[in-house]
Amino acid sequence: MGRGIRIAIVDDEKDMRQSISQWLALSGFETETYASAEDALKSIDAEFPGVIVSDIRMPGMDGMMFLKRLMGLDSSLPVIMITGHGDVPMAVEAMRIGAFDFLEKPFNPDRMTELAKRAAQNRRLTLDNRALRRELSDGSVIMKKLIGSSDEMERLREDILDLGQADNHVLIDGETGTGKTLVAHALHAVGPRASKKFVTMSCAAYSEEELAKRLFGPADDTDKLPLVEEARGGTLCLEDIEALPQALQARLLTFINEQGTPPETRIVAVSNLQEQGKTCEDVLRPDLFFRLAAMKITLPPLRNRGEDILTLFTRLGEQFAEEYGCDAPQVTAQEAAQLLQAPWPGNVRQLINVAERAVLQNRRGSGTIASLLMADNEETHPVMTTEGKPLKEYVEAFERMLIDNTMRRHKGSIVNVMEELCLPRRTLNEKMAKYGLSRSDYL
Template identity: 80%
Template structure:
């Protein structure tokens, strides 16, 4: 159980709260005890990083009043109620008001631990979802997720910042695995609609009737969920795999767009995933709909066009997986760096993520190399030169940048440690960091 997950214990009986606290602490939780509900409310805010265990019968504010206060502050906060014999009806009422569960005295400590674990897992999922929503509404954080400083990525970031401020609909094109959905999130987050609804609809996930019902509402008005065009009203509606829309659905969508007028109340971001050669989204959609959706266009660059970004991304992904698996990230040799840069990456960033995870798992076992991983993949992933080969100088510079970046990360921005490991004088290190756009503050 991660130490960050807290359990607040509220009971006016000192012995009871101490025994509960000790037992849960032995089970690996970070506990804090309060003698009254009033005292606990000073600490329990809407994003409290844990759960609550409280007695029902207490002087002053009792458990039921306390529960109502907590539910008014954060309705997702798991609250386990402790009740005396004969108070089960009151506990059932507490469940109706939003309590997570209840324990009847005298209770089995193991049952307490089981409930605490279940509640803590639910709380962690809630907090993670909230953090993700905040991140996806923060334009600055999303732009940081668009990692890389290659000319292709710099152009993409500029396009996102420019088009994000516009009102018209946007068509995002690019190969599978390039991050088109992330770009859609970023377009929404940096624009005027950032605080409004963002509704994502995967068109290929529905058959025609279900898709029309999800987009525009069922004919019998029996749905409990708002249709997507209403749910997203005033915000952004993202249509993934827009090329999957049937003629009938295209006609309905066109009518909706025309009814909204100019500028549209709801912005549509269409994502096209057509991979066939000599075939585009324009070939599939009816012309009047295509030209409305493609009023503004963004093409997300394939990984093979992003140069040294490949090494930067690979290093970041390896670090993340190494942290997840509790091991060291594999070191990339000069030969392996060149092979990563030369590979065509048909699966783009998604494929690079998979390669990084496999490299970390392989390094944890102490066997294999990145080269062997690439050679064991499909023929198209063998590290042969692409048609976009680069001069040797560019490969050397990309490897040098990756080496300095990795070392700075490992030493958390300690210039002295990096100088010692790489055998570089301070002036030379400073010059190379300036050359490659590396800032010490990013590693602290």
């Protein structure tokens, strides 16, 4: 439970900090101890990946001053305060300042573990959200998330770079699970509005009344601006645009028209319309549709992306293997063909689920990729495979994946790759050139 999360224990009493450290270490946490707040502050910063456990009464800088210094570094740092008998009023004040919780001596060690686990989970979520926000605001980073070398993905990346620089509103559509929200973030991150706000809301998540308040105001919470104001100067991303009621479509159109050209706030509308035989144009009022679809991006379904399927599966497998502390599954030629033939009705989102379950199966030493695909398609799609492809395409896709995986595993060592794949250097160089693989990508 505590794997990878650090606990900093700050107490001037050696026996106390050692006993807390031993107990939390038995619970799976990585612990570090400090005899004073001053020492702890030398090692703790705003990105500290863990939890602080501190006594309140200490010589020099006491726990309350220490807490204030920590909150100044990062108000989200989870700090558990340890109080003596009669210090409860001080502990309540600590909670007001920002402490995560407090324990009164003598405390139950199991209660300490429970609090540490909750605080650690809270910290992990905070840091993950920060990392995600940084990634989604960095154009170069987010573009790297659009993995794939197929013609479809090359065109998509070019469209994002071109349209990202433009001012017109954009409509993004495509099948479920193709990554439409990621593309919306990318459009914002590569454009001139990247330093401004990116505000997103699902039109399918609220009632019409609540949608009206959140979008146009007045909000129930007086501290909150309506989203059209919050996003001013930046990008307002409206997911599930097809669910926007007609009355609010009219208000959105008025907002767009009042902005003039170029618009101060860019609208990126994301359509997730799954109704058979209907498009976004069928459900939106025509004048609004044509304003939103001044520029349009349609994401390719995964089944049309060829070798990207194997590239994505491999990368996802490596990520989940690292997360679960085990080896990634090695894909056989037969499994590669099955991955390429699968219809992928859930697209990339479905591939992510299959890759994670394949890693868990591999950790247990049982199950096959084919069984995962069969189970998925029985639930979501009546057909096991898409239309067949020439054998040459399957062979080349598997060969590219094999060389890519081996180069990645050996960090670009040509000698090791030649030895493992039993290939002479010239043949390996020719195949890497054929498949667009460069040694520099693996170093």
